[in-house]
Amino acid sequence: MDRNKISAVEHYLPPPPPALSSDFVLARLGAYWRALGVSNPDQIAALSEQALRRAAESPESPGLDPLARILITAGELLNDWLARTLDLPRPSRELAAARAALLSGAVPDWPAALFAAPGEAGGLLDALRVAIAEPTPPPSPGIMPVQRIDLFWLLGPLHRLWHPELRA
Amino acid sequence: MTQIVQPPIMGHTLRRVVFFLLVLLTTLVAMGLMVSVFQTDGLSPMELILLLLYAILFSWICISFWTAFMGFFVILTGRDRWSISRQPGPAPDPTVPPPRTAILMPIYNEDSERVFAGLRAIHQSLADTGQLVGFDFFVLSDTRDPEVWVEEELRWQDMVRALDGKGRIFYRNRPENTSRKSGNLEDFCTRWGGHYRYMIVLDADSIMKGETLVEMVRLMERHPGVALIQTPPVPINRESLFARILQFAGSLYGRMFTAGLNYWQLGESNYWGHNAIIRIQPFLDHCGLPKLPGREPFGGEILSHDFVEAALLRRAGWEVWLAYDLEGSYEEIPPTLIDYAKRDRRWCQGNLQHLRLTLSHGFNAMSRLHFSMGVMSYLASPLWLLFLIATGIGAYFQTQHEPVYFFGENWAPVWPVSFAVEMTTVLLVTLTMLFLPKGLALLLLLKDGRLRRAYGGMFKATLSVVLETLFSVLTAPVLMLFQTKFVLAILMRRAVGWPPQQRGDHMTSFREAALTHGGQMLIGIVAGVLSYQYVPAFFWWFTPVLLGLGLAIPVSMLSSSIALGRQSRELELFLTPEETERPVVLRYLEENLEEDEPALPVLREKSASRFVQVLTDPYVNALHLSLLPEREPPGKRHRHYLEGLVHQLEEEGPDSLSAAQKRDLIADPDMLPRLHALFWSRPPAKVGMVP
Numbered sequence: 138m139d140r141n142k143i144s145a146v147e148h149y150l151p152p153p154p155p156a157l158s159s160d161f162v163l164a165r166l167g168a169y170w171r172a173l174g175v176s177n178p179d180q181i182a183a184l185s186e187q188a189l190r191r192a193a194e195s196p197e198s199p200g201l202d203p204l205a206r207i208l209i210t211a212g213e214l215l216n217d218w219l220a221r222t223l224d225l226p227r228p229s230r231e232l233a234a235a236r237a238a239l240l241s242g243a244v245p246d247w248p249a250a251l252f253a254a255p256g257e258a259g260g261l262l263d264a265l266r267v268a269i270a271e272p273t274p275p276p277s278p279g280i281m282p283v284q285r286i287d288l289f290w291l292l293g294p295l296h297r298l299w300h301p302e303l304r305a
Numbered sequence: 306m307t308q309i310v311q312p313p314i315m316g317h318t319l320r321r322v323v324f325f326l327l328v329l330l331t332t333l334v335a336m337g338l339m340v341s342v343f344q345t346d347g348l349s350p351m352e353l354i355l356l357l358l359y360a361i362l363f364s365w366i367c368i369s370f371w372t373a374f375m376g377f378f379v380i381l382t383g384r385d386r387w388s389i390s391r392q393p394g395p396a397p398d399p400t401v402p403p404p405r406t407a408i409l410m411p412i413y414n415e416d417s418e419r420v421f422a423g424l425r426a427i428h429q430s431l432a433d434t435g436q437l438v439g440f441d442f443f444v445l446s447d448t449r450d451p452e453v454w455v456e457e458e459l460r461w462q463d464m465v466r467a468l469d470g471k472g473r474i475f476y477r478n479r480p481e482n483t484s485r486k487s488g489n490l491e492d493f494c495t496r497w498g499g500h501y502r503y504m505i506v507l508d509a510d511s512i513m514k515g516e517t518l519v520e521m522v523r524l525m526e527r528h529p530g531v532a533l534i535q536t537p538p539v540p541i542n543r544e545s546l547f548a549r550i551l552q553f554a555g556s557l558y559g560r561m562f563t564a565g566l567n568y569w570q571l572g573e574s575n576y577w578g579h580n581a582i583i584r585i586q587p588f589l590d591h592c593g594l595p596k597l598p599g600r601e602p603f604g605g606e607i608l609s610h611d612f613v614e615a616a617l618l619r620r621a622g623w624e625v626w627l628a629y630d631l632e633g634s635y636e637e638i639p640p641t642l643i644d645y646a647k648r649d650r651r652w653c654q655g656n657l658q659h660l661r662l663t664l665s666h667g668f669n670a671m672s673r674l675h676f677s678m679g680v681m682s683y684l685a686s687p688l689w690l691l692f693l694i695a696t697g698i699g700a701y702f703q704t705q706h707e708p709v710y711f712f713g714e715n716w717a718p719v720w721p722v723s724f725a726v727e728m729t730t731v732l733l734v735t736l737t738m739l740f741l742p743k744g745l746a747l748l749l750l751l752k753d754g755r756l757r758r759a760y761g762g763m764f765k766a767t768l769s770v771v772l773e774t775l776f777s778v779l780t781a782p783v784l785m786l787f788q789t790k791f792v793l794a795i796l797m798r799r800a801v802g803w804p805p806q807q808r809g810d811h812m813t814s815f816r817e818a819a820l821t822h823g824g825q826m827l828i829g830i831v832a833g834v835l836s837y838q839y840v841p842a843f844f845w846w847f848t849p850v851l852l853g854l855g856l857a858i859p860v861s862m863l864s865s866s867i868a869l870g871r872q873s874r875e876l877e878l879f880l881t882p883e884e885t886e887r888p889v890v891l892r893y894l895e896e897n898l899e900e901d902e903p904a905l906p907v908l909r910e911k912s913a914s915r916f917v918q919v920l921t922d923p924y925v926n927a928l929h930l931s932l933l934p935e936r937e938p939p940g941k942r943h944r945h946y947l948e949g950l951v952h953q954l955e956e957e958g959p960d961s962l963s964a965a966q967k968r969d970l971i972a973d974p975d976m977l978p979r980l981h982a983l984f985w986s987r988p989p990a991k992v993g994m995v996p
Contacts, residue, residue, distance in 0.1 A: 149958030150987045169985050173923050200948065201979065204986035209978055233931035240924035241462070242906050270462060272932050273475050274441070277499030279585070281491055281593040284617055288598065289664030 153202040162189070162204060169208055173215065173240060175248045183252075188214055215239070218251055222262060234269050243268030317387065317571050324375065324569040328367045331738075335363050338731045351699050358692040365681055366738045373558070373742035376565030376629075380749055385564070387571055389534060389626040390520075394527030404502035406440050406522050406582075411489045412457070413447045413482070415509040420444070421460040422897035423512050428468055430890040431515035440518065441501070442474045445489050447482040451967040454478055455915035455925065458932055459908055466904040480934055480972065486578070487594050487610035498585045508579035511538065514633030514890045521582040524628065532588065532623035533615060535574060535581040536634035537563040541883045541891065544810050545640045546873055547864035550773050552638065553879035557760065557770070558746045563629035572624035573671035578611035580634045584623075588614070591621040597661065602654050602795045609655030612679055613662065616672035633888065640810045641865035642780060643821050646787040653683045653791040686788035693850065697836060700843040743770050759882035769879045779860055782853035786825045813865035815858075822857035829854025916959055916967050919977075926981045933974045947976055955983070 154161065166185040175181055188211040198206055219235045220227040239247050244265045250258035339359055343352040379385045386392075408427065412420055424442060431437050444461055448454045461476035468474065479492060490506065498504075503525055505518060517536065524534055540548075540555040567574065592614045597604045607613050615625045639645040659676040662668070668676075747770055750757040760766040833851040836844040844851075853860075863869060873879055883891060903909055907925060912918045919929050939947070950970050953961055962970070970976055 148956045150955045150983065153986065165986065169923075172985075201982070202986060205979070205982040208982040208985050212978060212982070230931055230933075230935065233927060233933075237924060237927035237931045240927050242924075243466075267471070270465060270928075270931065271472050271475070272461075273477050274472070274497055274500055277497055279495050279498040279589045281495050281589045283593040283595045284591060286595055286597075286613075286662065287666035288661050289666070 153204060157203055162207060165204060166207065166211060169211060174242075174245075177248065180248050180252060184211070184214065222250075222258075223266065231269070234272075235265065238265055238268035238270065241268060320387075320569050320571070324371055327371045327374075328364060331367045331371070332360065332364045335731060335734055336360055338734075342731075351695060351702070355692065355695050355699060358688055358695065362685065362688055362692060363735065363738075365685055366735065368678070369562075370738040370742060372565035372569070373561050373745060374565065375568035376561035376563065377742075377745040377749065379564045379568055380561060381752060385568070385630075388567060388630055389524055389528065389531070389572075389628050390630050392528070395529075397526055403439060404522060404526060405500060406503040406505060406518075407443055407493070407497070407501040407585075408440055408505045408507065408518070409443045409445055409490065409493060410507045410509065410511070411445045411447065411486050412509045413486075414450045414453050415448075417453060417456040417460045418898065420457070420509050421464050422894055423510065424474075425464055425468065425897045426890050426893035427507075427513055427515070427518070428464075428470070428474070429515075429893045430513075431518055432468075433889070434515040434519050436515070436519045437473075439522070440473075442470070443493060443497075444474075444476045445493055446476065446478040447485070447489050448478060449482065449968060450964050451919075451971055452915045452964075454968070455919045455929060455971075458928055459905060459915075459925065462928060463903045463905040463908055476932070477934075478932070480936065484594070484606050485608070487607065487614075491593065494585060494589050498589055501585055503582050504585055504588075505582045506579050508636060510637035511580050512541070512635040512890055512894060513580060514888060517631055517633035520631060521628070525582055525584060528624070528626075530624050531572070531626055532584045532618045533576055533581055533625045535576055535625070535627045536631045537627065537629055538577075538580040538634045538636035539632075539881075539883065540638040541635045541881070542637050542894075543640050544867045544870045544874075545812075545865050546867075546869040547642055547645070548638055548640045548810070549870045549873060549879045550776050550864070551645075552881050552884075553760075553769055554773050554777070555638070556881040556883070557750075557766070558742060560629065561742065561746050561749065563627060567627045567629045570627065570671065572626055573619055573669060574615070574625045574627040575675045576611040576615035576625060578609075580636065587618060587621065587623050591617045591623075597658065600798075602798060603658055603661055607655075608658055609652065609679065612656075612659060612672075612675055616662070616668050616675065619669045619672050620667055633890065635883070635891070641813050642783065642861045643813055643817065643865075646784065646821075649683075649784070649788060650791050653788065654795050656680055656683055657792065657795050683788050683792055686785045687792050689785055690789050693847075697832075697840060697843055697847070700840045704840055704842075740774060743774060746770075756882065759880070759885045761877040761880035761885070765877045765880065772878065776864070778849050779853045779856060780864075782829075782850045783822065783825055783857045783861070786828065786854070810867050811865070812867065813862050815862060818858045818861045822861055825854050825857045829857070914959060916971065919971055920980045921984050923981070926977060929971060930974060930977050933972065933977075936974070938975075939973065947973055951976070951980065951983070954980075 163185055166188060167181050170181045170184055175184060188207055191214065192203075192207040192210040195206075195210060198209075201209070216227060216232055216236060219225060219239065220232055223235055225232045225235060238244070244250070244261055247261060247265070250261040250265075253261075336356070336359070339356055340348075343349075343356065348356070410420065410424055421444075424444065428437070428442060431440060444457065446454070446457055448457060457478070458476065461474070465471055465474050479489065482488065484491065490504075493504070503522060505513070505521065507513065513536075521534055521536065525531060537559060539559065540552040543549065543552060594607050594610055594613060596606055599605070618625055639648050656679040659679050663673050663676040663680065747763075747767060750760060750763060750766055757763055757766065761769070829851050832847070833844070833855070836847050836851075874884065887895075901909075907918075907922065915925075918925050920926065947970065950962065950966050953966075954970070959967065970980065
């Protein structure tokens with residue numbers, strides 16, 4: 138048997154490259170920012186730099202390759218900004234809903250708000266607040282007690298005769 | 306919150322007395338004729354069995370016949386002062402705030418596009434009435450399939466955007482679908498029920514006119530002692546020949562039957578599970594369903610929960626009505642004979658479970674009757690089969706008797722007494738009871754010119770009734786064997802599970818038809834050969850049944866044909882008023898289904914896999930994450946399980962994961978951002994779906 142002929146099965150997701158080049162990291166980050174709706178190269182560069190800096194400061198996450206960790210950090214930058222400007226707790230469903238609203242296309246020029254000076258992006262933020270989905274109303278709970286159903290059994294009438302309290 | 310029971314009204318009691326007397330008398334007359342045939346030389350055990358079976362089956366037919374007759378009478382005279390819509394009620398209390406109503410659509414792995422197109426049509430129709438403000442919409446998803454789950458979320462968002470429905474159109478997916486549909490509704494009631502006075506329960510294929518919804522709320526407001534009003538859903542929208550025939554029958558005969566049901570059931574009517582309005586507080590107080598002791602199929606969760614909920618409301622003194630004269634309530638039906646049988650299989654188990662409830666302590670007599678009728682609707686089939694077999698065996702033994710003409714020293718022959726007249730009378734009475742309602746429904750068309758034209762005119766409607774009757778004669782033996790098989794399987798404790806329904810039009814292939822009906826055809830051929838060989842006289846009486854079984858495969862295939870369905874429509878056969886003049890709400894549905902410009906950009910692109918999209922697309926990922934319920938962090942074991950799935954996904958791709966595994970992955974709020982980052986961190990050329 139010629140063992141040289143056996144090749145590893147190709148993985149669906151290829152394994153991460155052994156060494157990350159900065160060009161590769163910036164290319165992936167750039168693609169990701171563009172997918173989020175940031176198209177201005179300067180803004181992309183600034184955001185990527187922030188993400189890289191923050192990822193370097195954060196502790197390593199077990200089971201995550203470095204690039205995935207940087208991408209998660211990039212997403213967290215966005216969450217931070219949303220939580221801060223909309224005054225939302227984090228992590229929370231409200232924050233996730235705000236992020237979904239931001240990325241839904243309801244506020245097309247949101248990167249402008251991200252880079253605007255505090256207080257200058259009020260209109261955009263109002264539009265964002267309107268676009269945040271409410272999947273369910275606030276709870277208004279009720280109690281639904283389980284009902285008793287006494288199934289018929291042949292000796293039931295006799296049983297009830299013996300235990301008069303059951304007839305009530 | 307138990308309602309004080311009103312004293313029985315004289316008119317109500319009189320109606321029931323008349324109805325049950327008619328059923329009893331007709332059954333007794335038919336039984337008398339049968340006994341006169343059998344009793345010449347005493348009743349043999351076989352004759353006794355036949356008599357017993359005939360008594361059960363004939364009384365069942367009688368209930369149906371007299372219900373139809375009462376309905377005929379009510380519609381003909383146009384007088385029904387006890388119908389819920391005509392009863393006066395107290396003026397609304399001005400100090401009580403106007404009611405809020407939740408429109409609930411429980412779904413389970415359904416076609417999301419159709420579900421949301423339907424819900425939008427209802428919303429649009431309600432908006433036309435100007436009463437939208439009193440209603441909220443809930444899509445209560447029990448969907449397990451991850452692809453359908455993500456699609457539902459996107460469709461919901463699209464609907465909210467398109468209709469400006471924020472805070473009015475809601476969606477949630479249950480992490481566990483405990484107790485199936487009844488559990489789904491219970492979850493709504495216990496979490497958000499306090500916001501609303503009423504809920505209108507729909508099915509995934511239900512459509513209701515806005516005016517009807519408003520009228521239902523108005524009726525509930527007018528009758529504070531009523532807990533539930535059921536509307537009769539009219540079958541619509543299918544194009545296959547099978548479904549069009551059923552739609553025609555359901556539409557033409559259905560209104561007569563529902564009017565008849567209301568005639569004698571009145572405020573002790575039943576709940577059919579959807580297209581009904583329910584007062585939430587009594588539902589909360591009295592409809593928490595217990596698990597039945599024992600294991601499936603008779604024990605465990607109550608499957609046909611609707612009958613039981615109606616019985617529990619009645620037990621607590623609340624009224625349950627059938628508003629037969631409320632129009633604008635629609636549903637879609639299975640498109641083929643095989644799909645129809647599959648639906649029967651699910652319903653059969655639920656209805657047979659009611660056998661245990663029929664004699665349970667505390668239910669009202671009418672509720673017991675509803676349970677029994679539900680059971681009989683499936684038990685009738687094996688009983689008919691037994692009756693046919695017993696008749697055949699009886700006829701065979703008859704042929705083995707040599708007639709004796711000379712007794713003792715009599716020189717003159719003693720001719721055997723002929724009971725042909727009595728037997729023919731019995732047969733004719735039975736056939737009349739079965740088929741006369743169809744004629745009565747046709748007669749009603751003579752009264753109403755507009756309706757007559759809506760059914761294609763008197764000639765086309767009559768021709769359609771004749772063809773429908775022939776079709777039902779052909780399919781009845783097939784359904785009899787199907788239902789007998791289902792009943793036997795359930796009695797042998799083979800549970801049915803909760804398979805989703807195939808609702809859209811589609812053709813039955815030869816393979817599917819042969820696999821499904823092959824055994825039935827074989828039974829038909831064997832029964833035909835045996836009866837022709839041993840009881841030739843019986844064979845000819847038996848031919849309608851034999852023909853139905855022998856032709857099961859071609860009938861099933863041909864009737865599933867959409868082309869034949871369309872052709873029959875061009876010929877103006879099996880027309881229904883909803884086809885002749887489309888109600889606006891159905892036109893909305895059509896437009897919504899044809900619309901190819903969703904408000905949500907992501908829906909404009911066709912996605913091969915919503916599962917992959919939820920991992921790759923930042924918006925879909927964020928939306929899905931925002932809709933996940935808050936939950937306790939999973940234990941170590943579950944985390945390891947999820948890690949294992951991530952590795953499998955990395956190495957072997959999404960196709961290697963089962964639907965349940967995919968669901969587990971995207972149901973975890975911690976895993977979702979990690980998977981998203983993972984998909985974006987790998988070289989794009991090979992991943993193929995990330996730019």
